[in-house]
Amino acid sequence: MAMDTLVWLLPLPPLLAFFLIILFTYPKKGLSHSISIGAALLSWLGSMVVFFNAVGKGPEGLGEHPFGSAVNWLPVGKGWFQIGVAVDPLTAVVLFFVSITILMITLYSVGYHNYGQPAGDHDRPGLPPEGATQDGHKVPSVEPLYSRFFGFISLFAFGMYTLVVSDNLLTLFVGWEIMGLCSYLLIGFWYGKLSARAAMIKAFLVTRIGDVFMLLGIAFLYSATGTLNFREIFFNEEVLHQLTTTPAGFLGLSSAGLIGILLFIGTVGKSAQFPLHVWLPDAMEGPTPVSAMIHAATMVSAGVYMVIRIFPLLSAGAEHGALTSPMVVIAIIGSFTALFAATIAVAQRDIKRVLAYSTISQLGYMVAAVGIGAYVAAAFHLITHAFFKALLFLGSGSVIHGMEHGVFHTGDHLDAQDMFNMGGLRSKMPVTFWTFLIGGLALSGFPIVTAGFWSKDEIFADAFAHGHLAVFITLALAALLTAFYTMRQISLTFLGGSRTKAADHAHETPWTMTLPLVVLSVFAISFGWLGIPEHFPLLGGIIPNWLGEFVASSLPHSLAEIDFNWIPLATSLTVALGGLTLGWLIYRDLPQGAEDPIKKWLGPVYTLLENKYYFDEFYDRVFVKPATWLAETFTYKWLDRTVIDGVLHSVARAAQVIGSFLRNKIDLPIINGFGDAVGELTAKAGEKVRFIQTGKVQQYMLIALVVAFGTLFYFLTQ
Amino acid sequence: MIPLSWYLIFAAALFSIGLYGVLARKNIIAILMSIELMLTAININFIAFWRYSLPGQMAGQVFAVIVFAVSASEVAVGLALVISLFRRVKLIAADEINLLKW
Amino acid sequence: MSLGLFIFLLMVVVTIVAAVAVVTSRNLVNAAMWLMVALFGAAIAFVLLQATYIAVIQVLVYIGAIAVLIVYTIMLTRDPDEKHVPGVNKQWPIAAVLSLVLFLGLAYFYYTLPQTNVLAPTLDGDLNAISQLGALLVSPNAYVLPFELASILLLAALIGSIVVAWRK
Numbered sequence: 001m002a003m004d005t006l007v008w009l010l011p012l013p014p015l016l017a018f019f020l021i022i023l024f025t026y027p028k029k030g031l032s033h034s035i036s037i038g039a040a041l042l043s044w045l046g047s048m049v050v051f052f053n054a055v056g057k058g059p060e061g062l063g064e065h066p067f068g069s070a071v072n073w074l075p076v077g078k079g080w081f082q083i084g085v086a087v088d089p090l091t092a093v094v095l096f097f098v099s100i101t102i103l104m105i106t107l108y109s110v111g112y113h114n115y116g117q118p119a120g121d122h123d124r125p126g127l128p129p130e131g132a133t134q135d136g137h138k139v140p141s142v143e144p145l146y147s148r149f150f151g152f153i154s155l156f157a158f159g160m161y162t163l164v165v166s167d168n169l170l171t172l173f174v175g176w177e178i179m180g181l182c183s184y185l186l187i188g189f190w191y192g193k194l195s196a197r198a199a200m201i202k203a204f205l206v207t208r209i210g211d212v213f214m215l216l217g218i219a220f221l222y223s224a225t226g227t228l229n230f231r232e233i234f235f236n237e238e239v240l241h242q243l244t245t246t247p248a249g250f251l252g253l254s255s256a257g258l259i260g261i262l263l264f265i266g267t268v269g270k271s272a273q274f275p276l277h278v279w280l281p282d283a284m285e286g287p288t289p290v291s292a293m294i295h296a297a298t299m300v301s302a303g304v305y306m307v308i309r310i311f312p313l314l315s316a317g318a319e320h321g322a323l324t325s326p327m328v329v330i331a332i333i334g335s336f337t338a339l340f341a342a343t344i345a346v347a348q349r350d351i352k353r354v355l356a357y358s359t360i361s362q363l364g365y366m367v368a369a370v371g372i373g374a375y376v377a378a379a380f381h382l383i384t385h386a387f388f389k390a391l392l393f394l395g396s397g398s399v400i401h402g403m404e405h406g407v408f409h410t411g412d413h414l415d416a417q418d419m420f421n422m423g424g425l426r427s428k429m430p431v432t433f434w435t436f437l438i439g440g441l442a443l444s445g446f447p448i449v450t451a452g453f454w455s456k457d458e459i460f461a462d463a464f465a466h467g468h469l470a471v472f473i474t475l476a477l478a479a480l481l482t483a484f485y486t487m488r489q490i491s492l493t494f495l496g497g498s499r500t501k502a503a504d505h506a507h508e509t510p511w512t513m514t515l516p517l518v519v520l521s522v523f524a525i526s527f528g529w530l531g532i533p534e535h536f537p538l539l540g541g542i543i544p545n546w547l548g549e550f551v552a553s554s555l556p557h558s559l560a561e562i563d564f565n566w567i568p569l570a571t572s573l574t575v576a577l578g579g580l581t582l583g584w585l586i587y588r589d590l591p592q593g594a595e596d597p598i599k600k601w602l603g604p605v606y607t608l609l610e611n612k613y614y615f616d617e618f619y620d621r622v623f624v625k626p627a628t629w630l631a632e633t634f635t636y637k638w639l640d641r642t643v644i645d646g647v648l649h650s651v652a653r654a655a656q657v658i659g660s661f662l663r664n665k666i667d668l669p670i671i672n673g674f675g676d677a678v679g680e681l682t683a684k685a686g687e688k689v690r691f692i693q694t695g696k697v698q699q700y701m702l703i704a705l706v707v708a709f710g711t712l713f714y715f716l717t718q
Numbered sequence: 719m720i721p722l723s724w725y726l727i728f729a730a731a732l733f734s735i736g737l738y739g740v741l742a743r744k745n746i747i748a749i750l751m752s753i754e755l756m757l758t759a760i761n762i763n764f765i766a767f768w769r770y771s772l773p774g775q776m777a778g779q780v781f782a783v784i785v786f787a788v789s790a791s792e793v794a795v796g797l798a799l800v801i802s803l804f805r806r807v808k809l810i811a812a813d814e815i816n817l818l819k820w
Numbered sequence: 821m822s823l824g825l826f827i828f829l830l831m832v833v834v835t836i837v838a839a840v841a842v843v844t845s846r847n848l849v850n851a852a853m854w855l856m857v858a859l860f861g862a863a864i865a866f867v868l869l870q871a872t873y874i875a876v877i878q879v880l881v882y883i884g885a886i887a888v889l890i891v892y893t894i895m896l897t898r899d900p901d902e903k904h905v906p907g908v909n910k911q912w913p914i915a916a917v918l919s920l921v922l923f924l925g926l927a928y929f930y931y932t933l934p935q936t937n938v939l940a941p942t943l944d945g946d947l948n949a950i951s952q953l954g955a956l957l958v959s960p961n962a963y964v965l966p967f968e969l970a971s972i973l974l975l976a977a978l979i980g981s982i983v984v985a986w987r988k
Binding site for chain 2: 889893896906907910911916927962974981982985
């Protein structure tokens with residue numbers, strides 16, 4: 001099949017799966033997950049075919065002529081607005097990781113939702129399953145809304161594929177919004193919990209803020225250029241030149257600058273950058289596969305993908321190496337977020353919260369990389385992060401499942417997600433341990449053998465080489481903290497002795513959960529070797545920098561090679577290894593019931609970090625409460641109930657008064673009275689006049705003749 | 719020698735007397751007799767006009783013939799009614815037959 | 821005065837007197853007799869007007885049939901208290917006035933009308949061609965239709981009076 005047609009077909013299997021599951025196979029759990037996995041498998045196969053064809057075509061060929069086609073969609077003026085698909089090198093590599101992670105996570109969800117287990121004793125749809133009693137023991141129970149989950153996951157996959165393969169900003173935005181919807185639905189999957197309901201609304205509204213600005217940017221771009229097609233804008237010198245030279249009339253920015261910032265705000269929302277980061281930690285209310293897929297590997301990556309995609313627009317007008325105003329904004333926000341989130345992650349107790357803040361932090365890395373112009377590094381880190389973050393989240397889900405086993409066994413009521421209740425799980429859950437360790441090391445940037453090292457190092461190298469030292473130092477600090485909290489997490493969870501009985505009784509999870517962990521960890525190790533820079537000492541040149549060349553050909557102009565420098569390498573090695581060691585030393589053998597040691601050392605700062613710098617409270621006070629007041633009191637109570645309803649009631653009462661007046665004073669007496677009077681008068685007159693009828697014929701004749709003669713007389717004498 | 723108007727006045731007198739009888743007499747049969755007087759007066763009127771206008775044509779007498787027929791039938795029916803009435807209420811005074819009064 | 825005038829005046833007097841007697845007699849049989857006289861006077865008038873056929877019919881039909889019929893009915897509907905009951909009803913003054921007014925009006929009208937102050941045209945030839953009258957009565961171009969209708973009317977009256985006076 002031709003590549004062009006195949007690309008169109010990639011988003012379809014998951015969409016079909018969604019409809020089939022929701023409409024037809026909803027009651028059948030096994031059939032539903034089979035359809036979902038089957039669809040993910042089909043799309044993965046299709047993506048692999050496209051990917052290998054793309055690779056085969058080579059960087060120059062694909063960069064110049066991407067796969068894909070367009071169709072006429074909306075008639076506009078004299079022409080047509082076209083939508084279509086396009087696979088250039090960037091899309092190809094993104095497809096690679098998106099398809100495999102979606103497949104792995106869909107498979108994982110089968111085990112996560114306890115397929116094959118009995119239905120729970122007190123399970124209700126909308127609440128997490130709480131276990132069933134079997135042979136006297138408590139065992140995990142199957143999720144009541146099992147099929148619904150797979151339906152939504154498939155819909156989400158459709159949205160992601162649409163976003164990735166689209167060749168214009170409009171269908172990208174369509175996919176963006178579909179994913180936003182699925183994020184809302186899946187965060188609130190257990191809608192019976194108040195915290196989940198609050199979290200789903202928070203996620204939707206906060207990302208909405210970003211989406212509004214992004215839509216403004218899209219509209220502005222369309223009105224300035226008349227198109228939204230990537231190739232027509234980003235590869236067209238004239239268009240870019242025109243955009244950079246026309247002022248936007250706002251803060252002295254050029255059109256390109258303003259559009260770039262507006263579109264970036266969409267990323268700020270979707271990829272949870274400061275200040276719109278507040279929704280991502282709360283999104284951990286959803287089931288762990290959701291956290292893995294949406295909030296680690298794919299949806300939040302979509303924001304970064306979009307900003308990488310519009311890189312030519314962002315960098316237009318600047319000299320090579322210098323930064324334009326949007327890029328400065330992006331770099332500042334990205335690096336700040338990276339450090340900011342890392343500091344919060346240090347003080348968290350919940351295993352998923354740590355990973356959530358870690359995600360925010362790593363997304364900051366990618367965003368900062370785009371901000372400083374490190375196009376390839378950003379794409380590289382995007383891909384590797386997807387692999388190891390998905391791995392870490394799935395691993396944490398596995399850990400939580402294991403802990404819940406222990407909780408059922410012992411009957412204790414403790415939080416299965418609190419790391420301070422875990423410990424020593426290394427021996428109980430070995431596969432989970434080793435894969436989690438690989439993921440954690442990748443996250444920290446452990447040298448050579450992990451993919452994370454190569455991608456992070458490239459960002460450092462780029463920042464240093466172009467002289468953006470502020471960014472470099474901030475990211476280095478963040479990397480130190482990243483390594484520290486990662487080792488903290490691993491040590492608390494897996495090393496030392498078990499701190500609770502529940503942890504003692506944990507055991508490994510089924511193959512549907514551990515297989516994806518293994519597959520992802522393979523990628524977490526090996527993918528980095530595709531991007532080894534040429535000038536790296538010893539290892540550079542053995543494997544060519546395939547990724548760098550391939551991805552760089554997505555840009556119209558080639559990027560300059562960066563010369564190798566020891567300083568960034570040394571920095572990254574120091575912070576990574578240093579942080580890991582520090583974390584291991586402090587947390588490797590924390591006894592039961594012990595306080596977090598850094599609590600003493602940081603003192604009040606720890607409380608600040610634990611409470612996320614009180615941002616949620618701040619937003620609540622400044623935005624949420626006034627909005628609620630406006631809605632409930634001002635609009636509802638005052639305007640709607642009092643003013644509008646008051647007017648309506650007054651009108652009604654006035655109508656009633658007028659009506660009753662008309663009825664009682666006019667209608668009844670005058671009109672009815674008149675009608676009655678006519679009848680009564682006629683009757684009374686008749687009663688008086690009837691005596692004329694005497695029944696005597698001669699009298700009648702007489703009267704007739706008298707009248708006749710009278711009339712005749714009258715007329716004759718006229 | 720006799721002008722038409724004399725015959726007509728004579729017929730008018732007869733008619734008026736008949737009218738008086740119709741309006742004033744109590745007995746129904748007396749009323750019928752008065753009606754006969756009126757009809758006769760009418761006939762005299764017709765024939766007088768015939769004689770004084772177109773005596774050559776017999777067509778002027780046709781109406782008088784018809785009037786005879788009509789008055790005969792009317793008297794017959796009227797008398798039958800009187801008999802029928804007498805059988806029921808045993809009296810034939812017109813001003814006491816007032817069942818159709820108010 | 822000529823003979824014609826004398827007979828005319830005599831006829832008028834007799835007829836009027838008889839008519840007045842008809843309407844004023846308390847005794848019904850007397851009234852019937854006076855009616856016959858009045859009708860006979862009318863027959864004389866017809867003769868004076870040279871409508872001999874009509875005069876004969878008058879005597880035959882009116883006096884011979886109708887007046888006799890009236891006498892029969894009087895006999896059949898005798899009221900024993902008849903003599904003590906007034907012959908006229910309560911409204912007789914008004915009726916008298918009315919009749920008088922009518923007569924005076926008509927008389928004045930005829931008297932002053934120039935068309936009525938004419939004398940009879942002289943006749944020559946056969947005046948009363950009864951065959952001519954007969955032919956008129958049955959001729960489709962003349963008066964056959966009223967003639968037939970009159971006969972139907974008589975039929976209806978005949979049947980009607982039988983039905984009305986039928987003794988159950």
